[in-house]
Amino acid sequence: MLSVRVSVARPLSAQVRESLAQDPTVCGLIVVPGAALDGHGDVILFEMTRENANNIMRSLRHLGVPEEGGIVVSEPLVVVSDAADRAEKVAPGHPADGVLWAQLASHAEEDARPSVSFFVFLLLATLIAGVGRILDQPILIIGAMVVGPEFAPLAAISYALVRRRRGIVAPALGTLLGGFAACAAIAWAVWALLYGLGVITFAQATTGTATEFIVAPDAWSFVIAILAGIAGVLSLTTAKSSALVGVFISITTVPAVGTIGLTLAVGAWEEARGSAIQLLVNLCGLLIAGVATLYVQLLTGRWRGLRAARLRRRPRQRSSARVRMLSIEEDARQPRRARGARRDG
Incomplete structure (x- = not known):
């Protein structure tokens, strides 16, 4: 309730x-x-x-x-x-x-606008992902996935496309892509400085079997993005926020951004290209799944709305039928009263 x-x-x-x-x-x-x-x-x-x-x-x-x-x-x-x-x-x-569309609209409008906290969390997640790639530590990659806030503007874009709210698409897309670009640039500057000082090496930035999946996208990357997008939208629309953690550690958006900054800093162009493709594949899969899931929920909600409208009409029909019945009974009594009045006269 x-x-x-x-x-x-x-x-x-x-x-x-x-x-x-x-x-x-x-x-x-x-x-x-x-x-x-x-x-x-x-x-x-x-x-x-x-x-x-x-x-x-x-x-x-x-x-x-x-x-x-x-x-x-x-x-x-x-x-x-x-x-x-x-x-x-x-x-x-x-x-x-039940999907409360007014609530989704409020969240979408808020998440579409850039905020300092969004960029701070995204930057921290990007740097953590870069460290995870250098050390070849999947646990750090998972941590970066959880910290990353990028699913919020993605969900806002999905909502705006389904509900045809063009005023939300542009700012949400700007927040998402602008955040990725800014964080990748800052990460590039940080890793380029450390690379120049000899703190990290080319081999550290480009090798590691445990985190190789970031720079080697395949068909499964798209499949996982689709499944994660469906789960993410359902967790938002049904208020099952606990499922969002699983969504965050299933998508490879932030790790790809972090690896792009790292590999560009050391001149590993092939791995930078692979990370960029990984990012694009994940974004496309998440958006396709988000739009499709919300559209199905919209159609289902309209069907339930028609059923609810019929429920609302039933009390009115019963009450109006009762009024008509009382009117008929009243009309039937009037001739009797008239005959009784004539007898009394």
């Missing part, structure tokens, strides 16, 4: 309450009159199922709530409520499979 707080202007409050009250996947509806917009609006609190959250958010936007107020969604740790249990049973699908 998700907890929602809506601040709405008073003229829209009745429409919002009616829309929420008719939805069987909504429970715990509370209205606090005059508590929002400096006394000119109401605060509406309620819980909604994650499976049907997108439909409810769409309805609130259609009513104009964001323009006249605001919507805040949070996820409670524990919900103990029979009404919530009934709402979950009615909602189509499973809570773990």
